[in-house]
Amino acid sequence: MSDVAALEARLNDFDPQVRLTALQELATLARTGAISLPPEAEVANMHCHTFYSYNAYGYSPSALAWLARKRGFKLMGIVDFDVLDGVDEFLHACELLGVRGSAGLETRVYIPEFSTREINSPGEPGIFYYMGIGFTSGQVPPRVAHILAALRQRARRRNLDIVERVNDYLDPVVIDYERDVLPLTPAGNPTERHIVAAYATAAARTMPAPADFWADRLRLPVEQVRELMSDTSAFHNLIRARLMKRGGVGYVPPTPEMFPTVEEVNELILACEALPCATWLDGTSEGEQAIEELLELLIGKGVVALNIIPDRNWNIADERVKQVKLAHLYHVVRLAGTLDLPLIVGTEMNSPGQKLVDDFDAPELQPVRAAFLDGAYFIYGHTLLQRREGRGYQSLWARAHFPSRRQRNEFYIRAGRGAA
Numbered sequence: 001m002s003d004v005a006a007l008e009a010r011l012n013d014f015d016p017q018v019r020l021t022a023l024q025e026l027a028t029l030a031r032t033g034a035i036s037l038p039p040e041a042e043v044a045n046m047h048c049h050t051f052y053s054y055n056a057y058g059y060s061p062s063a064l065a066w067l068a069r070k071r072g073f074k075l076m077g078i079v080d081f082d083v084l085d086g087v088d089e090f091l092h093a094c095e096l097l098g099v100r101g102s103a104g105l106e107t108r109v110y111i112p113e114f115s116t117r118e119i120n121s122p123g124e125p126g127i128f129y130y131m132g133i134g135f136t137s138g139q140v141p142p143r144v145a146h147i148l149a150a151l152r153q154r155a156r157r158r159n160l161d162i163v164e165r166v167n168d169y170l171d172p173v174v175i176d177y178e179r180d181v182l183p184l185t186p187a188g189n190p191t192e193r194h195i196v197a198a199y200a201t202a203a204a205r206t207m208p209a210p211a212d213f214w215a216d217r218l219r220l221p222v223e224q225v226r227e228l229m230s231d232t233s234a235f236h237n238l239i240r241a242r243l244m245k246r247g248g249v250g251y252v253p254p255t256p257e258m259f260p261t262v263e264e265v266n267e268l269i270l271a272c273e274a275l276p277c278a279t280w281l282d283g284t285s286e287g288e289q290a291i292e293e294l295l296e297l298l299i300g301k302g303v304v305a306l307n308i309i310p311d312r313n314w315n316i317a318d319e320r321v322k323q324v325k326l327a328h329l330y331h332v333v334r335l336a337g338t339l340d341l342p343l344i345v346g347t348e349m350n351s352p353g354q355k356l357v358d359d360f361d362a363p364e365l366q367p368v369r370a371a372f373l374d375g376a377y378f379i380y381g382h383t384l385l386q387r388r389e390g391r392g393y394q395s396l397w398a399r400a401h402f403p404s405r406r407q408r409n410e411f412y413i414r415a416g417r418g419a420a
Helices: 002-010 016-031 061-071 087-097 142-170 177-184 192-206 210-218 222-229 232-243 262-271 291-301 319-338 369-389 396-401 405-418
Strands: 041-048 073-081 100-110 127-133 275-280 305-308 343-345
Touching: 002 016, 016 061, 016 087, 041 343, 041 369, 061 073, 061 087, 073 087, 073 127, 073 369, 087 100, 100 262, 100 369, 127 262, 127 305, 142 177, 142 192, 142 232, 142 262, 177 192, 192 210, 192 232, 210 222, 210 232, 222 232, 262 275, 262 291, 275 291, 291 319, 305 319, 305 369, 319 369, 343 369, 369 405, 396 405
Parallel strands: 041 073, 073 100, 275 305, 305 343
Antiparallel strands: 100 127, 127 275
């Protein structure tokens, strides 16, 4: 088993060839019975970030595919912020291991029609987390390559602005973006969490008493900071919340120019014959209180699916808050059914403590479990047929044979289940 553990560790190496070799060896061990694997369970996690944006467990696309196979997750999908860098690797790994996979992209867009209403980006009216799902390659048509490049460039500009502001505040603890942040990523697409890690490392390296330094900069008692520093994840979350979120010195107030429009991102998604997908937080914001208006607007712009992160809507300690959010969850699932929007659900894995897969046996999820699984089979069915035959959801073939979205949804759910 020590050899297996070593191979699994190499799945997260930044060198793609190291990952591929380790994956092939693990696949061989599984195929020959040298590794005992559990039977497949009727569960799915279709929203997992990889280390190409940020994965709290450090998982690469190959490692996530292996995780699904090793744990018996029937379906799994990756989603990364602003890049498609992991798509080809993940889909190849899924094919090698016999995992039912899909791949997508997440970004933030500006919706002028909701410019005065907060939607699902807290405290940022008009800004909306948005996705493309069902990509079958990380290589995009040349005519839309500039859109994908612009997503990465916008993210870089936001990061550089954060670093400049936080450097001014934390001086003499300063970081260099190229030297200290980019090496933490496999392909130069860091997030705020990478920036936080770089600052924590810089303070530990340069300050004789790091706890005293952070107590001063975060305006907290030093005893509290020392206690938090024993939990790296909690400490990093604190730094991020105090310095980089709204009210912090590194926070960059959003402007419409900082983000693309839905139409611009859809041009990229559709050129790749992937599927525009709205996202939903928890139904408590002003914008999500008008969820029917929002979804009908987005359907008019091309949206054909809806993403939900279930755990944040039911796994809540405060019973009063839980009941409010659970009611919102049931409502939006019913609405999605009425509007013919398949559901894409998952746990994200981009923050420490998030589950590897949702608890599909939880009593709270029983009323929505079937819809969640239908959505997973739907996007797998599209991915499978698009990769093999060019007959995915957006194809001319699909539009000719299944002219309504409901007909297409039902067909790709059946295709996904039939291939299972």
